[in-house]
Amino acid sequence: MSFLRTRRFVMFAAVFAVGLSAARAEPLPETIRFGGFGQGFGKPFGVAVLAIAHVKGFIADEFKDTPVKFEWTYFTGTGPAINEATANGQLDFAQYGGLPNIIGRANGLPTRILLSYGTTTVFGAARTGLPIHSVKDLKGRKVTIAKGTILHWAFLKALEANGLTAKDVTIVDLKAADQLAALAAGSVDASFATSTLLSLRNQGIVNVFHTSRDAGPKTAGFGAITVTDPFQTKYPDATQRVVRGLLRAAEWLSREENREEALQIWAKSGTPYAALKEEFEDQPLKQAYNPRIDEFLVEQYRDAIQFAKEEKLIRNDIDLKKWFESKYLEAGMKDLGLERHWPRRAADGAAVN
Template sequence: MRLLRALAATLALLAAAPALAEEAPAVIRFGSVGFGPGQPFGTGLVGAAHSKGFVEAEFKDTPTKLEWTYFHATGPAINEALSNRQVDFAVYGGLPNIIGKAGGLPTKILLSGDRTTVFAVARSDLPITSVQDLKGRRIAVQKATIIHFVLLKTLEANGLSEKDVSIVELKNADQLAALQSGAVDAAFGASFLLGLRDQGVVKVIASTKTGGPTVQTFGGVLVHDAFEKAYPGATAKVVRGFVKAAHWAGLEENREEALQVWGKSGIPLSALREDYAGSPVKEQINPLLDDFTLSRFAAGIAFAKQQRLIRADVDLKSWVDPSYLNAALRDLGLEGFWTERAADGSPKPRG
């Protein structure tokens, strides 16, 4: 009997003891969308996190090294890198997020990515002044990306459909060349297109700044399930680093420095200033997994199914894991810094 009681006490102590300390990963690999010739660089949340060293600072007392890779081919290349375990975390647009998940990529959404302003431009030598004027025109866009989503949603909001235009699939750099040569009439893309506007090659006819909530971009910071399960402590540190980066970029006194950081992408500062003009930066770099973020992902899932980009359904509820974000916000005292939004994008009443 004494032996049994001693054994029971020993088991109870083992059950109550804290888990063995997590071994630090040797390297953590990040993948995101890059801009610029030669060595590409990121903008927005990932650009701030990388340049300012917020994530590295979380690992300053560990042997862990960080690697940042920026992909010109954007979403599809990042999905492939996740699939091949070449990256552990990915920061990219919501549509390829969805395509990857539906295709079997074992990922979790840890926090929302930043909102990208999408511009619709048309060649200056053509009589195109509105989205309605795009009927019958050749429009360049990279398919299966969040900008492809915005293009079709913008057409829909203006009484047009995909059948009313000719979509030409081109990567970012190729879009610039196609507009200059006259191979396409218009393009949908990020602020990299504004350089051609400044040169007089194109004119802006629309943007998501004024397009309403149904055409807004969305994205996420995703982690591979295998990494998160093996290194939950390191995952928490990564999320803390990204939250700190979003907070730093969201402080208006840091706006100019943030623009300079994002200028490493090769996008002209004038274009970046226009991209972020008109609203506080913290509204565009909002990491919350609130009702608005979830509604955009839900719309993206429906869109991907309608476009036959995916066949399998995506369980959004099980895909999103806000626990790391909520812990970071609480620990950093930032629970009230960003505005929580309702599904339609309107601010939720506080309290």
């Protein structure tokens, strides 16, 4: 299929070349293309800030006086598929996990990080009846994760924190929906995944023995909303509008009276409503969806880059300074009077103001 898009590549390359040589800003693009990770259920909806900005029309609002059109794609193949689509020149903005962010960038994808999309609660669950009550008990067990995603990172970090390494377990690489089948069929003992695991728990098939909520903010999944460098160079105004729309979505999320509606929107992705409700119970959404590029986010990326190098997931280093592009975020927060809305976090995740 990719070969049928040769013309697009040529256009992409041309746009790239123009963007680099002239750095000439143009008014507005015809179409802006957004990509987000799906939940593996094949639904054309996603989660987190992007889904809210999409469904509630926050981004469309920013362009309401223009003819700009939008395309939204939520990838069942999650992060790795988003990297491919970005390389194909099919996406301008993308919301996806930190590890695939890193893998894409280290392989030369021209992405820039605009803001954090928030955190994903990571759950560890084991089949009921097995004597697995903590991460330590996973020694010698068969554990399924989606390798190459942020959950892969979260799992190995959890092992490390409990004095184990990847060699102490057998890792079975499966996509989210297949993991549920494998657990139900008894082919694997445990899984590290998102709240999709909770529906199996409600059926009595698994017990949850780990959540990143209990283990601390540094153990939660993280990621960013990125823009391609050629796009933001060519369309700074459009980029600013998009970021403003995303910030308004994050601000809307931070108001507790909207929690119910947000959960309903996210449930369109195929993750059951009850699972989402439980994932965010006792957790302010304002805290979970803090868009800031602060010491905490930078440290999480630094840590994951180190991890990716140790695990030989990437071959090249990444210059963090050249990767984060926070000017749109800062200007957007200022425009909207939200400079003090979300706290800055220190490297350990604690709010500093």
